[in-house]
Each structure stands twice: as structure tokens, then as C-alpha cells.
Amino acid sequence: MEDSELGRRLQMLRGMQWVFGANGDPYARLLCGMEDDPSPFYDAIRTLGELHRSRTGAWVTADPGLGGRILADRKARCPEGSWPVRAKTDGLEQYVLPGHQAFLRLEREEAERLREVAAPVLGAAAVDAWRPLIDEVCAGLAKGLPDTFDLVEEYAGLVPVEVLARIWGVPEEDRARFGRDCRALAPALDSLLCPQQLALSKDMASALEDLRLLFDGLDATPRLAGxxxxxxxxxxxxxxxxxxxxxxxxxxxxxxxxLPGQWPVPCTGRVAAGQVAGQALHRAVSYRIATRFAREDLELAGCEVKSGDEVVVLAGAIGRNGPSAAAPPAPPGPAAPPAPSVFGAAAFENALAEPLVRAVTGAALQALAEGPPRLTAAGPVVRRRRSPVVGGLHRAPVAAA
Structure with a gap:
């Protein structure tokens, strides 16, 4: 397909979301991903009832009880490359829906099987064994930071890339290539629901193919269980x-x-940093919109949901209580462990990565907290646009005080 045609279709899908949003649909506005704080849209969706039908065609809920039941219901399957506006992709998945290639469109049974298969590398016990490696990576990156640095580009964005490269044994000569691919895939989770710009979409497709070739060559299969x-x-x-x-x-x-007044006290020490990380992932869940499709006719919250209908759970809203800023608040004292269901409930696919995400986030916070005693903002924070699922950060300059 020519770039001009692909770009036209991306713009058409994007335009549909804008039109629905401009006509008062808060879920469509949320999908556009143009605001730093999604809380006003969550609040607006709550006022529409336990379950309502968006103009996009999706049934939407921000209710914790109903959302949990939907995500646990095996009568709801994962989407198979469908856009919320029901547009056919006509082979566009490799550009506008890269998650289709990246194993993100798994049925529940397959996701659960992969979680068991991956347990020797990614299960809770395995992640505990990786902790010295994770600590080493985080400490090394934190120690090399200058007095003024970009929190995203020079630290937070490098930590998971380096940890994964070490875990999967990416050769030193391929580390730069691996890092480029990871950066190119930053919008991938968001692209499942929000059309990205043409250049970014093509970059994601290229990065996915390159990663596939890299991991095929590394062959992690012998390290897995069955x-x-x-x-x-x-x-x-x-x-x-x-x-x-x-x-x-x-x-x-x-x-x-x-920042500015509470850092780094709440993150000092492994236990405290781990608890703060857990609270952060509970409040600002990393997979904020979970989509399912009904396998058969259902009745949910008094609504008749037909087989094939899309049902959306706003997991990001479930982790918040009322309006809030984009960043999680600091705990006033020792942090209580978060309810374990919220992070995992965002999507059952997340269960495979949950232990590693928690461990790496906590270790990174601890390592940074052991550096300069004070950090202050050194410029405006810039968030990625078209990021309704992750709410990604683009730039956050900070300085050691």
C-alpha cells in the first residue's frame, strides 16, 4: 500500500474519534489521547452509569465491580484487530495495529499458557533471582547522571531497556539496535486503540520485524518451561x-x-521503594484501557450486550478515586501494599510482565533516591500525545539541587 493511502486511512480513523469526541462522547475524547490528565473523562464516563454505549460502538465501564467481572469472564474474548469504530483494517495491522504482530492480541487461554511457560524467566521467584542484576543496572545508570538531566531520556527510559537486554542475553554489539527498536515501539500499546502518525506507525512495524529477527536468533526457548x-x-x-x-x-x-519537597524520602530503601512503586502502578495503572469482545449474548448491568460487541474496561479509572493529577501522590508515611488485582486486572496479558515491572520500577526508584539528595524540575514536563492507554512521558528535565 502506498504511503499516501495508508496516511489517508490513518487520518480517517483519527478523524472519526475526533468527531465523536467533539459531539460529547467522553470515551472518544479519551481515545484521542491529547490531555495530560484523563481524570475529567473518567469522571464524565462515571456519570453515564455503570455501563453505557459510546458512539464508537463500544460498551464502556469505569465501575470497579463490573470491570473486574468483565475481565474475569471467559465469555469475553480479546479483540482481533478491530478498531473501536468498527473500521476494517484491510491488512493495515502491520502499520496501524502492530500489537497484532507483537502477540498482544492473545486469547486468555494462550496468555495464561505463555505465563506458565515463561515462569522460569519471568515468574515471581525468577524475578527475585534477577534482583541483583536489576539493582546493578539501576545503580550504574543513576551513578552516571549529570547534575541536570532528562528523567525520561537519560534514566527512566534506559532502565527497562538495559534490564531486558541483560535478561535475554542481547549481545553487546546488538545493544544499540535493541535500544532503537524499544524506543520506536514506545507508542505500540497506545496504537491498539489510537491511530498513530504515519511515520511512527511505519517505524513501529520496522522495529517489530527487527526485534523478531533478533529474538529468533537468540532463541530463548530452552530457558522456558514446556x-x-x-x-x-x-x-x-x-x-x-x-x-x-x-x-x-x-x-x-x-x-x-x-518533587520538589518529598523526594527522595519515600523511596529510600528497597522495601519503601517497592511499596511506592506498587502504589504508583495501582493508581496510574500501566494498561489503562482494556478491551474485550463478547463471545455470546450477555446481560451486563441491565444492558443487552450482543455477541461480537466490544466491551471496554477503563482500568485507569479503577485505580483512581475521583479527579487527580497525572502523577501519583506521595504517601504520607509507610506505604501500604496496593490491592493486587488492579494492575493485573488491566489485561490478563499483563500477568506475564507484572512481577518484572514492579521489581524494575522499585529498583529504579531506590537507585535514584540514593543519588543527589534533592531533585527539582528544570523545565516543563512533556507527555506523549495519542497515548490513551499508557499516558507516556516524552520529556521531563530535572536538576540536582
């Missing part, structure tokens, strides 16, 4: 998609939420 053919590449690619941008965002949001 894997099927291709599982090594699938698991490795999933960690890139489910860890890199979510960890970057969680680190950045947490530090920014503690």
Missing part, C-alpha cells in the same frame, strides 16, 4: 511491549509526583 515452537520469541517480544514503556512511565510519574 514451550511450543516460537514461544521464546513471543515471550521476549511481549516483555518489550509490556515492560519498556510502562516501567518508564511509572518511574517518571512517581518521581515527578514527589
Amino acid at each position: 514451550p511450543a515452537d516460537g514461544d521464546g520469541t513471543a515471550v521476549a517480544m511481549l516483555t518489550v511491549l509490556l515492560c519498556t514503556e510502562p516501567v518508564t512511565t511509572a518511574i517518571g510519574n512517581t518521581v515527578l509526583g514527589l
Whole structure:
């Protein structure tokens, strides 16, 4: 397909979301991903009832009880490359829906199988064993920071990339290539629901193909438990998609939420930093919009949901209580462990990466807290646009005081 045609279709899909949003649909506005704080849209959606039908055609809920039941219901399947406006992709998945190639469109049973297969590398016990490596990576990156630096580009964005490169054994000569691919895939989770710009979409497709070739060559299959053919590449690619941008965002949001007066006290020490990381992921869940499609006719909250209808759970709203800023607040004292269901409930696919995301986020906060005693903002924070799923950070300059 010619770039001009691909660009036209991307613009058409984007335009539909804008039109629906401009006509008063808060879910469509949320999908546009143009505001730093999605809370006003969450609040507006709550006023529409426990479950309502958006003009996009999707059934939408921000209710914790109903959302949890939907995500746990095996009568709801994962989407298969459908846009919320029901537009056919006509082979566009490789550009506008790269998650289709990156194993993000898994049915529940396959996601659960991969989680078991990946347990020797990514399960809770395995992640505990990786902790010295994770600590070493975070300490090394924190120690090399200048007095003024970009929190995203020079620290938070590098931590998960370096950790994953070490875990999967990416050779030193391929590290720069791996880092470029990870950066190019920053919008991938968002692209599942929000059309990205043409150049970014093409870059994501190229990065996915390059990562596939890289991981095929590394062959992680022997390290897994009872894997099927291709599982090594699938698991490795999933960690890139489910860890890199979510960890970057969680680190950045947490530090920014503690500046200027409270940093670094709440993150001093492994236990405290881990608790703060857990709270951050609970409040600003890294996979904020979960989509499902009904496998059969259902009745949900008094509404008749037909087979094939899209049902959306706003997991990001479930982690928040009322209006709030984009960054999580600092705990006034020792942090209480968050409810474990909120992070994992965002999407069952996340269960594969959850232990690693928590561990890397906590270790990164601890390492940074052991550096300069004070950090202050050194410029405006810039968030990625078209990022309704992750709420990604683009730039956050800070300085040691």
C-alpha cells in the first residue's frame, strides 16, 4: 500500500474519534489521547452509569465491580484487530495495529499458557533471582547522571531497556539496535486503540520485524518451561511491549509526583521503594484501557450486550478515586501494599510482565533516591500525545539541587 493511502486511512480513523469526541462522547475524547490528565473523562464516563454505549460502538465501564467481572469472564474474548469504530483494517495491522504482530492480541487461554511457560524467566521467584542484576543496572545508570538531566531520556527510559537486554542475553554489539527498536515501539500499546502518525506507525512495524529477527536468533526457548515452537520469541517480544514503556512511565510519574519537597524520602530503601512503586502502578495503572469482545449474548448491568460487541474496561479509572493529577501522590508515611488485582486486572496479558515491572520500577526508584539528595524540575514536563492507554512521558528535565 502506498504511503499516501495508508496516511489517508490513518487520518480517517483519527478523524472519526475526533468527531465523536467533539459531539460529547467522553470515551472518544479519551481515545484521542491529547490531555495530560484523563481524570475529567473518567469522571464524565462515571456519570453515564455503570455501563453505557459510546458512539464508537463500544460498551464502556469505569465501575470497579463490573470491570473486574468483565475481565474475569471467559465469555469475553480479546479483540482481533478491530478498531473501536468498527473500521476494517484491510491488512493495515502491520502499520496501524502492530500489537497484532507483537502477540498482544492473545486469547486468555494462550496468555495464561505463555505465563506458565515463561515462569522460569519471568515468574515471581525468577524475578527475585534477577534482583541483583536489576539493582546493578539501576545503580550504574543513576551513578552516571549529570547534575541536570532528562528523567525520561537519560534514566527512566534506559532502565527497562538495559534490564531486558541483560535478561535475554542481547549481545553487546546488538545493544544499540535493541535500544532503537524499544524506543520506536514506545507508542505500540497506545496504537491498539489510537491511530498513530504515519511515520511512527511505519517505524513501529520496522522495529517489530527487527526485534523478531533478533529474538529468533537468540532463541530463548530452552530457558522456558514446556514451550511450543516460537514461544521464546513471543515471550521476549511481549516483555518489550509490556515492560519498556510502562516501567518508564511509572518511574517518571512517581518521581515527578514527589518533587520538589518529598523526594527522595519515600523511596529510600528497597522495601519503601517497592511499596511506592506498587502504589504508583495501582493508581496510574500501566494498561489503562482494556478491551474485550463478547463471545455470546450477555446481560451486563441491565444492558443487552450482543455477541461480537466490544466491551471496554477503563482500568485507569479503577485505580483512581475521583479527579487527580497525572502523577501519583506521595504517601504520607509507610506505604501500604496496593490491592493486587488492579494492575493485573488491566489485561490478563499483563500477568506475564507484572512481577518484572514492579521489581524494575522499585529498583529504579531506590537507585535514584540514593543519588543527589534533592531533585527539582528544570523545565516543563512533556507527555506523549495519542497515548490513551499508557499516558507516556516524552520529556521531563530535572536538576540536582
